[in-house]
Ligand SMILES: O=P(O)(O)OC[C@H]1O[C@H](OP(=O)(O)OP(=O)(O)O)[C@H](O)[C@@H]1O
């Protein structure tokens with residue numbers, strides 16, 4: 001069986017609405033942050049529906065026994081925000097995954113070469129091979145940052161098929177690179193945009209997600 005990277009763009013009016021707010025250049029930082037939180041929430045909701053581990057059991061209602069499904073607390077669930085901009089999606093993701101462990105990683109792109117460099121890595125030395133990892137990263141542009149982040153996970157024992165990335169705007173360049181390197185990966189995005197400009201920014205995109213989130 002050949003695996004193929006899957007990119008889901010959920011056709012949900014709340015996702016489209018908050019994407020439009022985030023894209024608009026006249027949206028102030030406070031509202032931009034709200035839009036990103038909402039996108040984090042709804043993209044997480046879509047991403048975890050067949051990913052969150054469950055256990056089937058039986059419970060007693062006040063009237064009769066009933067089959068029941070619970071979240072399986074024995075399977076580790078991790079959220080990994082890629083700083084800085086990935087923090088903007090974290091609150092929404094954490095609201096739906098309150099028991100997940102949060103492992104931060106920080107990357108910054110060199111503005112000329114567009115090469116990412118890692119300045120913070122709070123990942124443990126090893127992950128349980130069953131670990132589900134949700135990456136929050138609003139922009140997949142050249143794909144350099146997300147590929148480097150995936151490498152940090154897989155070298156610690158994470159199965160790429162158990163990783164989901166939630167992203168706001170993704171470019172075809174990043175999708176091609178991620179597909180070649182991690183064909184079993186699943187991505188949930190608000191939009192797939194046309195491409196990149198000469199500075200490596202996604203067009204039409206939403207500008208610099210980190211700067212707009214933190215008002216820098
Ligand atoms: O796919 P790529 O070409 O690697 O680009 C995507 C990365 O670029 C931006 O980070 P930036 O370096 O601006 O850091 P920031 O999040 O701190 O603003 C963005 O937040 C992504 O992490």
Ligand SMILES: O=c1cc[nH]c(=O)[nH]1
Pocket residue numbers: 085139141200201202203205206207208209210
């Ligand atoms: O368009 C882009 C590309 C990379 N990082 C951003 O914040 N925006």
Ligand SMILES: [Mg+2]
Pocket residue numbers: 085208209210211
């Ligand atoms: Mg930035």
